[in-house]
Amino acid sequence: MAGPKIDALGQFSLTTGLGPLGRAVDFTNSNEAMLAAAAIIVLVFALGLRAQALVPGRTQALVEVLYEFVRDMCVDTIGDEGMRFFPLVFTIFSFILLGNLLGLFPYFFAFTSHIAVTLTLALFVFLFSTGVGFYTHGLRFLKFFVPAGVPVWLLPLLIPIEFISYLSRPVSLSVRLFANITAGHVMWEVFAGFMLLLAASFGVLGAVAALVPLGLNVALVALELLVAGLQAYVFAILTCLYLHDAVHMH
Template identity: 60%
Template sequence: MAAEGKSIDALGQFELTPVLGAVGKAVGFSQSNLYMLLAVGLISALMIWGMGRRAVVPGRLQAMAESAYEFVQDMVAGQIGDEGRRFFPFVFSLFMFILFGNLLGLLPYAFTFTSHIAVTFALAVVVFILVTLVALAMHGMRFFTYFFPEGAPKALAPLIIPIELISYLSRPVSLSVRLFANMVAGHVMLKVFASFVVMIGSAAGLLGILGATLPLAVNVALIGFELLVAFLQAYVFAILTSIYLHDAVHLH
């Protein structure tokens, strides 16, 4: 499956194909949607099952659910402050959804829905709209002073305001591109080295098999690295969301 002929098909893994037969084809239900539903199902199962027993001494699942909860709780409280508690459900859902998307994508044959800019950009736009609405709701018209620092000379306004505006509008772009680029780069590297294993291994006898262990070793290291990236990118997305929410709540 890795190497067709002599070429390396590194991008084929990101192609969307309809699943669930004729029904899926009719409504455009791709494997990306399937994995999103799977991620949501797994998160719900973890939280509901894990917390179901409410043991004082947590079992494994409960410990996992609790540490995820506390991790995000600390992050939200630390970044936004006490007013930020009401945003906790949002940040937590976002974090878990991206984390599970990244981790599910590392399983063999699985699809990584966070490797599509359409998905990450949609998530980033949701964050962007929420942040803007929160700022508008909490500060009203004072929100627009955000684009012009106090004390700056008025003559510079035509210069500063467009720049600040672009800087503000670039947030969803950088937020989505960061996640998308990391996931794509990681999966392309995995695929390329996996293809090397097959290509070298099928080359010539013992030498080929010995040679194939090199890219295989690289892939083992890469999988470990990708696990780190999966966590890190979900974390970065969530913490940047918290930072933006902090700016929206406190404005200056």
């Protein structure tokens, strides 16, 4: 049967951007979206910080709200040393937030829907926090894997458990972000494809019935907006938690 088909995963396929030059160096649409996200962050901050008014305008207020939100997150979660890691946490948070939000627009590419991207971010956070742990405590950081107040004969069992629990951090961190964004976009595509199928198969009656998936998609936009913000927040707060563990070892 010819006609519209539901192609839920086609939206995640990589193509090359920026014309022939992009093709020559494999510059993908995902890279385009990343550059756009970074450029938007830098531009908004350049604009917002230029005014430095006592009573902020819209852009300045946005910049200040973002700054204070991430600063509070850092200081509350990591502790007094939190401000040392503020640049990292803020970069990660704003990059993922912009990536999620840009992906919500039609014809835009959600780069956080690729596990290669989220796993890279998560592995960086994981290796960085491990490095911070060893830098702060030296080899005593290995005691992190030895739970306190446990009889010695249990240790051979508990140390592998703690170690695997530690190693599972980048996996859960990356899978969560990737799964949330991918699931949302697949649902959109499925409902939209279903809409076209209904209209193509049942004529006028189908077109009227297609209003139901259309309404669902409108509701999904609101949900996805929430998920985009929430997942960026979760990624950032877990980064803070891991850094807290590395700095305080408990």
